[in-house]
Amino acid sequence: MTTKFDLPQGTLDLLILKVVALGPVHGYAIAQRLNQVSRDVVQVPQGSLYPALHRLENRGFLAADWKQTETGREAKFYRLTRKGRAQLDSESAGWQRLTEAVGLILALSEGGAE
Amino acid sequence: MTWWNRLLRRKEMEDQLDKELGFHVEQLTADLMARGHAPAEARRLARLELGGPEQVKEQCRDARGTGWVEDLFQDVRYALRTLRQRPGFAAVALLSLALGTGATTVMFSLIDGVMLKPFAYRDPSHLVRLWEQTDWSTPGGNTWAFTYPNYLDCKSATPALDMAVWYFHEGTLSASGAPEYQDGVYVSSGLLPLLGVNVALGRGLLPGEDKPGAEPVALISDRLWHNRFGASREVLGTHLVFDGQPYTIVGVMPAGFRLDDNEFDVVTPIGQNTSPIMQKRRVHGFQVWARFRPGATMAQAQTQLSVVGRRLAEQYPDSNKGRTFVAEALKPDVGDAKSTLLLLLGAVTLVMLIACANIAGLLLARAVSRQRELAMRAALGAGRGRLARQCLTESAVLALAGGAVGVLLAAFGIRPFALFWPGGLPRVQEVQLNWHVLLFAFGVSLVSGLLFGLAPALRAPARHLEQSLRSGSRSLAGSAHRLHGAFVVAEIALAVVLLVSAGLLGRTMLRLSSLDPGVDLHNVLVARTGLSPAALQDPARTRVAWRELLDHARRVPGVQAIAMVDTVPMRQGSNPINYSVIQANVDDGNDYPAVLANSVTPDYLKVTGIPLRRGRFLTDDDRKGTQSVAVIDEVMAQQAFPGQDPIGKHLWLRIGPDPVTVVGVVGHVRQWGLAADDQSKLRAQLYYPFAQVPDELVHRWSDLMSIAVRTSVDPLSVVEPLRREIRGATGDQVLYEINTFEQLATASLARQRFLLLLFGIFAALALLLACIGIYGVLAYLTSQRVPEIGVRMALGATASQVMTMVLRQSLTMILAGIVVGTAGAWFATRYLVRQVEGVRSAEPSTVAAMIAVLAIAALFASFLPARRASRVDPIKALRQE
Numbered sequence: 001m002t003t004k005f006d007l008p009q010g011t012l013d014l015l016i017l018k019v020v021a022l023g024p025v026h027g028y029a030i031a032q033r034l035n036q037v038s039r040d041v042v043q044v045p046q047g048s049l050y051p052a053l054h055r056l057e058n059r060g061f062l063a064a065d066w067k068q069t070e071t072g073r074e075a076k077f078y079r080l081t082r083k084g085r086a087q088l089d090s091e092s093a094g095w096q097r098l099t100e101a102v103g104l105i106l107a108l109s110e111g112g113a114e
Numbered sequence: 115m116t117w118w119n120r121l122l123r124r125k126e127m128e129d130q131l132d133k134e135l136g137f138h139v140e141q142l143t144a145d146l147m148a149r150g151h152a153p154a155e156a157r158r159l160a161r162l163e164l165g166g167p168e169q170v171k172e173q174c175r176d177a178r179g180t181g182w183v184e185d186l187f188q189d190v191r192y193a194l195r196t197l198r199q200r201p202g203f204a205a206v207a208l209l210s211l212a213l214g215t216g217a218t219t220v221m222f223s224l225i226d227g228v229m230l231k232p233f234a235y236r237d238p239s240h241l242v243r244l245w246e247q248t249d250w251s252t253p254g255g256n257t258w259a260f261t262y263p264n265y266l267d268c269k270s271a272t273p274a275l276d277m278a279v280w281y282f283h284e285g286t287l288s289a290s291g292a293p294e295y296q297d298g299v300y301v302s303s304g305l306l307p308l309l310g311v312n313v314a315l316g317r318g319l320l321p322g323e324d325k326p327g328a329e330p331v332a333l334i335s336d337r338l339w340h341n342r343f344g345a346s347r348e349v350l351g352t353h354l355v356f357d358g359q360p361y362t363i364v365g366v367m368p369a370g371f372r373l374d375d376n377e378f379d380v381v382t383p384i385g386q387n388t389s390p391i392m393q394k395r396r397v398h399g400f401q402v403w404a405r406f407r408p409g410a411t412m413a414q415a416q417t418q419l420s421v422v423g424r425r426l427a428e429q430y431p432d433s434n435k436g437r438t439f440v441a442e443a444l445k446p447d448v449g450d451a452k453s454t455l456l457l458l459l460g461a462v463t464l465v466m467l468i469a470c471a472n473i474a475g476l477l478l479a480r481a482v483s484r485q486r487e488l489a490m491r492a493a494l495g496a497g498r499g500r501l502a503r504q505c506l507t508e509s510a511v512l513a514l515a516g517g518a519v520g521v522l523l524a525a526f527g528i529r530p531f532a533l534f535w536p537g538g539l540p541r542v543q544e545v546q547l548n549w550h551v552l553l554f555a556f557g558v559s560l561v562s563g564l565l566f567g568l569a570p571a572l573r574a575p576a577r578h579l580e581q582s583l584r585s586g587s588r589s590l591a592g593s594a595h596r597l598h599g600a601f602v603v604a605e606i607a608l609a610v611v612l613l614v615s616a617g618l619l620g621r622t623m624l625r626l627s628s629l630d631p632g633v634d635l636h637n638v639l640v641a642r643t644g645l646s647p648a649a650l651q652d653p654a655r656t657r658v659a660w661r662e663l664l665d666h667a668r669r670v671p672g673v674q675a676i677a678m679v680d681t682v683p684m685r686q687g688s689n690p691i692n693y694s695v696i697q698a699n700v701d702d703g704n705d706y707p708a709v710l711a712n713s714v715t716p717d718y719l720k721v722t723g724i725p726l727r728r729g730r731f732l733t734d735d736d737r738k739g740t741q742s743v744a745v746i747d748e749v750m751a752q753q754a755f756p757g758q759d760p761i762g763k764h765l766w767l768r769i770g771p772d773p774v775t776v777v778g779v780v781g782h783v784r785q786w787g788l789a790a791d792d793q794s795k796l797r798a799q800l801y802y803p804f805a806q807v808p809d810e811l812v813h814r815w816s817d818l819m820s821i822a823v824r825t826s827v828d829p830l831s832v833v834e835p836l837r838r839e840i841r842g843a844t845g846d847q848v849l850y851e852i853n854t855f856e857q858l859a860t861a862s863l864a865r866q867r868f869l870l871l872l873f874g875i876f877a878a879l880a881l882l883l884a885c886i887g888i889y890g891v892l893a894y895l896t897s898q899r900v901p902e903i904g905v906r907m908a909l910g911a912t913a914s915q916v917m918t919m920v921l922r923q924s925l926t927m928i929l930a931g932i933v934v935g936t937a938g939a940w941f942a943t944r945y946l947v948r949q950v951e952g953v954r955s956a957e958p959s960t961v962a963a964m965i966a967v968l969a970i971a972a973l974f975a976s977f978l979p980a981r982r983a984s985r986v987d988p989i990k991a992l993r994q995e
Contacts, residue, residue: 027134028141047165050135051173058120058177066130076134 012044012052014095017080017088020062026075027053053078061087121180131174139164185500189507196508204512207473210883211516211562214466216523219555221459223528226554227545228448228455234370234544236310237405241444242275242415244268244402249436252690252708257440260400261433262384262392264426268402268439271422274410275441278305280373281384281400284817285357286644288846291342295644295850298356298380299373300387308405315339316350316365324385332361333381336369356380358647373401374447375540395433403444415441448540453949454865460942461612461876466562468608468880472887474566475601477509479894481570502571509567510560517559521552536864569597598891599927605887606931607938609880609968614939615946616877617964618956619870626866626952629792631859632783633683634723638855639829640682640822641836646844653809656816660804663840663847664715664821670835672827677718678804680818681710684787684858685851687818690796694766695754697773709750709798710785711767713807713815719780721824722855729761729778736803743803745778750798765800774802787862789952820851829854866952881968885975892924892979903983904991913984920983924976932965 019025019033027050034044056062061084067077080088120127139160146156164170175184197204232238246258260268260279269277283298303324306313313333323331332354334343343349352363361382371377391397406415423438481488488501525547532542539545649659660678667676681689692706700706718724719731727748736743744765751760764773783799784791791797807815825832830852837849853861896903903916911919943956 026137028138031138045165046138046163047170048173050138050170051177054174054177073137073140074133075137076130 011095012048013056014088014091015042015044016049016052016056017061017084017091020078021080021085021088024065024067024077024079026069026077028075030078056084060084120178121183124180124184127178131171135164135167135170185503186507189504190511192504193508193511197512203476206886207476207512208516208519210469210472211513211559212519212523213879214462214469214562215517215520215555215558216527217462217520218459218466218558219520219524219551220527220531221455221462222554223524223547223551224532224539224545225455225459226548226550228539228541229446229452230550231446231541231544233444233446238444240406241309242404242406242412242441243444244275244277244404244419244439244441246398247438247440250705259398260402261395261398262400263395264434264439265400265402267426268419268422271425272404272415272418274407274415274418275404276304276308276407277402277404278302278308279384279400279402280305281387282376283357283380283382285380286647286846286848287338287354287356287380288358288647288844289353289355293841293846293848295642295848296338296356296379297376298382299376299378300382300384302384305403308403311368311371313365314368315347316363318365319381319383324383326386326388328383328386330359330361330386331364331383332356333365333367334363335367335371335377335379335381337377338379339366354380356382358650370543395430404441412441446541450865450949451535451540454869457869457946457949458872461615461873464608464612465876465879465883466558467565468605468883468887470562470565471601471605471608472566472883472890473509473512474569475598475605475887475891477566477570478597478601479891481505482898483894505571506564506567509571510563513559513563513567514556516562517555520559521547521555524551524555536868537861569601598895599930602888602891602924602927603931603934605884606928606968606972607935609877609884610932610935610965611938611942612873612877612880613964613968614936614956614961615942616870616873617960618943618946618953619866619873619950621957621960622950622953623863623866623870625954626788626863629784629788631684631788631855632724632781633855635855635859637825637827637829638721638822639825639832639836639852640679640685640820640855640858641833641849641852642818642820643840644848644850645816646842646846648844649842649847650813650816653812656812657805659842660816660819663842666839667821667823667836670832670839672825672832673823673836674826675717675720675824677721677822678713678715679718679820679822680713680804680815681785682820682822682858683722683783683785684855684862685853688785688796689818691768693754693768693800695763696766698766700766700768707753707798708796709746709800710796711800711802713804714801715804718801718822721822722783723824724783725781727779727781728759729776731778731780732801732803734805737805740806742772742774742806743777744774745780745801746776747780747782747799749782750800751779753798767800788859789863789866789950793951821849863952866950869950881971884968885971888924888927888972889975889978892920892976893982895923896920896979896983899983900986900991903986904988907986907988908992916986917980917984920980921973921976924973924980928969928972928976932969936961936965 015034016030019030019037025033030053031044031046031049034042053062057064057078060081062078063081064076064078066074069075139157142160142163143153143156146159147153151159161167233241235241244260246260246264248256248258250256262279262281265277265279279302281300283300285296285298286293287296301319303319303321306318312318314336316333319331319333323329334349334354339345339349343352349363349366354361354363361380367378367381404415406412419439419441423434426434427437492498492501528545528547532539532545535542643663645656645659645663649655664676664678667673681687689711690708691711692700693709694700694706698706714732716732716734716736719726729745731745732743744767746754746760746765754760754765755763760776760779763776765776766773780801782797785797785799786794804815804819823829823832823836833849833852840847840849903911906916906919907913939956939961943953947953947955
């Protein structure tokens with residue numbers, strides 16, 4: 001059985017931006033996508049998804065329109081704004097650097113500190 | 115969407131939020147059903163997955179950033195609802211706040227208009243007022259108005275300042291129309307441009323007209339223009355005769371034009387005045403105002419003035435020795451109105467504080483009784499801050515509502531109150547409800563809301579949650595007790611300060627009204643009198659004109675006796691001169707003692723009823739050419755000739771080179787008014803015959819002269835016949851500033867009476883509020899102690915023991931309040947003694963009486979709750995547990 005992880009603080013925003021960057025999408029689809037892509041390793045608390053979406057919308061990283069889904073229902077579709085794109089780039093770069101650094105530290109051989 | 119849009123389209127946002135979350139739940143349910151869950155189970159799982167819908171929504175709302183405003187609306191609505199639930203409390207609180215804010219706002223708007231607002235001249239911060247200053251002092255201090263030659267020298271030698279001058283010029287306006295006494299002013303042609311004042315009609319004075327022999331021109335006031343000339347444009351170029359001189363009107367001043375607080379009806383160029391006083395370095399009274407030239411500083415101006423001062427002191431040692439010139443910012447001088455205003459502001463602030471303490475006590479009582487409710491809400495997840503904010507919102511709503519009503523009260527109250535001011539409030543025309551005042555009222559409301567809301571709000575985040583939930587209504591935090599006690603103590607202390615101050619003023623008023631003014635007040639009329647300008651041409655004619663005027667006046671029915679007097683007792687104005695009992699050249703500037711000199715005619719004693727103590731009073735035989743004589747009062751006799759008989763002694767005065775002989779001693783007259791005379795430095799008095807005034811002074815003395823009339827009928831009823839009788843052959847002699855002695859005596863106590871009245875009202879209000887406060891707090895405290903009292907009674911305590919217990923509790927608070935308040939009152943009364951003439955430090959009996967009043971009232975207020983406590987039914991009380 002795979003262990004599930006809580007998301008580290010602040011990474012939910014980054015993941016949402018990344019998912020939305022792939023094209024306009026509604027909240028439920030975002031939740032599905034996050035779960036699928038992470039193969040259920042990352043558990044997105046659905047309760048905090050919507051406050052995060054609204055926060056990103058208010059900060060101007062996301063924009064939203066009401067559109068029909070394939071099944072003909074009205075849903076709120078989010079898309080990335082230009083400001084959101086810039087935010088995504090800078091945040092993913094930051095995340096990249098952080099994980100590399102953490103990786104480097106973890107790669108140190110035991111007792112090998114010279 | 116902007117913040118504002120998000121706030122305003124709240125409804126729409128909520129709908130969309132509902133829809134969005136609903137969509138999510140439906141999709142999830144559908145997916146779960148597709149995976150084989152039963153529909154009901156699927157819906158349950160979907161909801162569970164999302165979390166509590168309300169919590170999610172609340173978090174989304176928080177993400178909008180408009181939450182605090184919505185909370186505020188919610189809190190305000192909640193506050194209004196709770197206030198409506200207790201209309202009695204709301205009404206008392208609103209009323210006391212409205213009165214408090216209203217009264218402080220009125221005081222502040224007066225202070226703003228009278229003291230803070232600069233003169234309405236252009237760029238008033240660059241204007242200065244100049245004084246002459248001597249290195250020695252007279253009773254009037256060591257600053258002097260300018261002499262004209264000194265002004266001219268300063269003007270030419272002070273490049274930092276652009277100077278102008280003005281000089282009072284009162285006189286009779288005798289043509290066109292009925293003769294009337296008017297205030298006029300001589301000004302230099304540069305004064306109005308210097309102040310940035312433009313004429314409303316016509317033109318100003320030209321520099322070319324500011325010279326001897328130039329075409330005589332005048333500006334008139336807006337008031338005169340309306341009253342005498344029907345506001346017609348034809349007024350330009352017409353003639354008027356003022357103080358015996360013909361002038362052509364060339365302009366009309368703007369309405370409301372004033373120099374300091376003086377309104378002038380006739381403005382004429384000072385340079386055309388050829389009177390000898392313009393040449394004298396000893397005749398002061400010229401007001402010099404100036405504006406800084408661009409880039410000049412106060413320090414430069416001061417240096418330049420000092421240089422001129424030193425030069426003139428060397429050049430004219432007779433007049434200018436030890437004399438220099440100083441500049442100060444041109445600010446309104448409002449005299450004792452300032453200290454009265456500050457005193458009243460202090461008093462209303464105390465009342466306001468009492469009202470705040472009162473409301474705080476009541477609110478706190480409620481907060482404590484709501485402790486369980488608050489604890490419950492805290493347990494359900496309300497944050498400490500959120501609860502405190504809600505309490506504060508409630509106080510703020512109360513305070514702002516009270517403030518709004520208060521401002522309304524003030525808006526209607528300011529004008530009547532300002533007009534009610536004794537003797538007229540200076541600069542009253544500047545007083546208005548402007549944005550400073552509104553800002554002040556808003557600030558006062560907020561601060562008061564904070565004052566009475568803070569204590570309950572700080573209690574709101576109930577500590578020891580579970581304890582208060584478990585203990586229920588019985589919980590009684592000791593700190594609440596102490597806080598309540600503190601509010602009551604503060605109220606009592608503040609009330610003591612006001613009561614003792616009011617008592618002190620009342621005592622003062624009683625003492626002052628019973629003082630002997632030194633004259634018989636009954637049936638005496640005094641009025642300043644302007645001779646015909648023609649009669650003032652030479653001294654001999656002037657003396658004849660006065661004699662004829664008196665003869666005519668004597669014929670008026672009801673007139674028993676009439677006399678001339680230059681300085682009327684209890685009215686503004688004095689004529690102090692130096693004297694010496696050994697031969698000396700007495701002159702101002704030397705260290706000779708001074709005496710209030712008064713030139714009168716022989717019937718003065720008969721008119722005023724001043725008692726003759728020794729020797730004789732002046733007679734018709736004391737004329738020019740006979741021995742110079744004077745009569746002195748008891749104070750002067752004591753001061754100049756202690757332990758000797760003054761009759762026959764000589765005095766050297768400034769009036770003439772020859773000594774005068776003292777021929778009589780009369781009683782002292784309270785010249786400065788009933789309130790001020792005893793504390794005045796200058797009290798000695800001297801009377802000398804008008805007939806012996808030297809010729810060169812007759813003109814100036816005549817300008818200042820009044821007549822005093824003793825009547826057998828109501829003195830005001832002889833005014834009109836008197837006016838007609840003294841009009842003179844040319845019809846241009848007038849009476850003005852008409853008063854009875856009784857009016858003057860009353861007016862001399864007007865300030866004290868006014869302060870007493872207001873302090874009395876404030877003290878009564880304070881007493882009432884303090885009683886309400888102590889009643890409310892005690893009623894609350896005893897209701898909290900009902901179970902305890904029940905236990906005591908069950909164990910055998912009698913009703914009177916319970917009552918004693920409650921009363922003892924209140925007595926402790928009252929006594930503590932009195933101790934603190936007495937200390938405060940000590941400072942307050944010291945301030946009153948310094949600021950208000952006639953007030954002496956409080957006798958212990960006054961303090962004791964006022965404290966007794968307070969203690970009795972407060973005990974009475976505690977009696978009701980105490981009696982209620984004594985009637986507690988122990989069975990019921992214990993069952994209530």
